[in-house]
Amino acid sequence: MAALIECIPNVSEGRREDVVAAIATAAVSAAPGVVLLDRTSDADHNRSVLTFLGEGEALVSAMTALVGAALDAIDLRKHAGAHPRLGAVDVIPFVPVRGATAADCVALAKTLGRTLADRYQLPVYLYEDAASRPDRENLANIRKGEFEGLAKKMEDPAWKPDFGPSTPHPSGGASVVGARAPLVAYNINLATADLAVADRIAKAIRHLSGGYRFVKAMGVKLEARGQVQVSINMTNFEKTPLHRVFETVKSEAERQGVAVVGSEIVGLVPQAALLAAAGHYLRLEADPGPQVLENKLLERLS
C-alpha cells in the first residue's frame, strides 16, 4: 500500500462557514483518494484547521487547489482574529502516518512550496523538519510581525523566502509549509485534587526541565472531577512512546502516594502509537501493524 500521510492546513477564515467548506471541497475534488478527516473552525481566532489524509503526490495536488481557492476567497487586508497569521493559508504541515518517513514529508513540503510559488506568485517559507536553516525551524520566528509586518520583514535578506517572490502576495501574504512528526495529545489523570502533585510530575517528564526529549507537559486542575491531570503533548511518539511516559508518571505518582486514575487521548491518534503500547506490554517480538486485519482491508480499498 502507498504511504499514508496527513496534511493539516491552517486557513485564515473561521467565520464564513460556506467559504471554509468550499476551500475543503476544492482540495478533495482536485485529488481523488484524498479524504477530509476533520474540519474545525474557531470564530474568535478567525481560523480553521483542516485535516486531510492521503498519499503524497495526491496531497500536493489537493493542497495546491486548496491554496488557490483560499487566495480567491480570503483577503488578509480585511482579516482580524485572535490567532497570529502570516497568510491566507497560514501553515501547511505534512505528517507521516503509516509507511512514510520524515524525509518523505520534507520532500513533499518542498514540492508543494515550489508549486505554490510558481502557480500563485506566493512567497513560501519552509519550517520544522523542512526548514532550510535553524532559525526557520520554529514557526513562531517566521510568523513574528504577522501579515501586517511582512512587507517590511521581507526587505531583510535574512527573510528571503525559500520559494517565490521577496514581496508578499497582496491579499494572501505568505504561506509556511513544512514537515513534522505526528503529535499526540495525551492526558493522565491522578487521584488527588492537589495541583502541586501534577505540576511536579509534569516537571519530571518534560524536556524543558530534564525529562523526555519529545514531551511537553503541565499540571491542570480538573475542577468537575476533583482531580488533577498531567496534560501532555507527545511531539514524537516513535522516539518517546506513550507507554514509557505513562510508566514514569505512574512511578512518580506512586512515590507521592497518589494513584493514576486513568488516561485519555485527545483528538486523533495514529494507530502505531497504540500498537507500540500493546507491543511493549505484551512483549511482542514483532511489530503487529502488518498483521492487523483492518490494515489489510485498507490496503485493498485504497
Add this chain to the structure above:
Amino acid sequence: MAALIECIPNVSEGRREDVVAAIATAAVSAAPGVVLLDRTSDADHNRSVLTFLGEGEALVSAMTALVGAALDAIDLRKHAGAHPRLGAVDVIPFVPVRGATAADCVALAKTLGRTLADRYQLPVYLYEDAASRPDRENLANIRKGEFEGLAKKMEDPAWKPDFGPSTPHPSGGASVVGARAPLVAYNINLATADLAVADRIAKAIRHLSGGYRFVKAMGVKLEARGQVQVSINMTNFEKTPLHRVFETVKSEAERQGVAVVGSEIVGLVPQAALLAAAGHYLRLEADPGPQVLENKLLERLS
C-alpha cells in the same frame, strides 16, 4: 461493497517454502477477486497458516483448488511436526469479516465439504458453528489420534465423516471444515527448554482444565530457539482478552522461576484485540478505536 469473508486454511507443510507458495498460488489463480492476505509458516510446527479474503462462492473455488494442490504436494505419511494434524490441509474455517453472518459461513463450509469429498474422495468433518453434532464442535475432539490414528478411529460409526468416504485419504488424511468467530493465534515464549513448564502453564489458562473460557492452549517445544512456548488459541478475544491471558502466563511462569521472553501473534489479528491491550495497560478511560486515524480513512473508503 460485497460481503467479505475470511478463510484460513491450515496446511501441514511449514518447511518447504516453494510448496507453500505453490499451494497459495493455486488458490488465488482459481478465483479472481480472492486475495491472499497473509502466509505464515512455522518450521517447528511444520505447518502454514494462509489467510484469504474474498466473497463466498469465490472462496469455495479457491479452497477447492488449494486442497487439490496440497494433496498433490504433501504426504502425511512422511510428515512430522510439533503441531497435531489430521490432514494435508488440516483445517479450513470460514470467518465473517464485513457484511456476512455466521450462517453464511456455515453454508459455505457445507458447500466446500461436499465439493472436496466428491472431487478428491477426501473425508471431511464439519466443526464449530458448522458442526453436525455437539461432539464435533471442538476441533481437538475430531483431531484426537491425529493422522496416524485416523483409519482406526473411522472404523467407529460415531466418526463417520460428514462428507466423503469412511476411510482416510491415503496421503492426505481428512480435512476439517467449519465456520467460527475471529480467532487470534497467540504464542508466549518462555526462557526455558523444559516443556513441562509450558505444559503446566497451558493447563492453568485453558478452559478445558479450569482456565479462561475462551482459551485453548498447549505447550510446544521450539527446538531452534532452545525454548518452549505456550501456544494459545484465543477463541473470543472480546470476552477473554490477550492482556489478561498474558498476565496470567507471566505470573505462572514467574512462580516457576522462568521469564517470559516474548510473545507473537500468528497470522492476522483484529485491531480491537491490540487496542484493548493498549487501553488496559495505559488505563485509557475510553475505547481509543474511534480516535485512530486509520479507522477514519477506512470508514470513508468502504
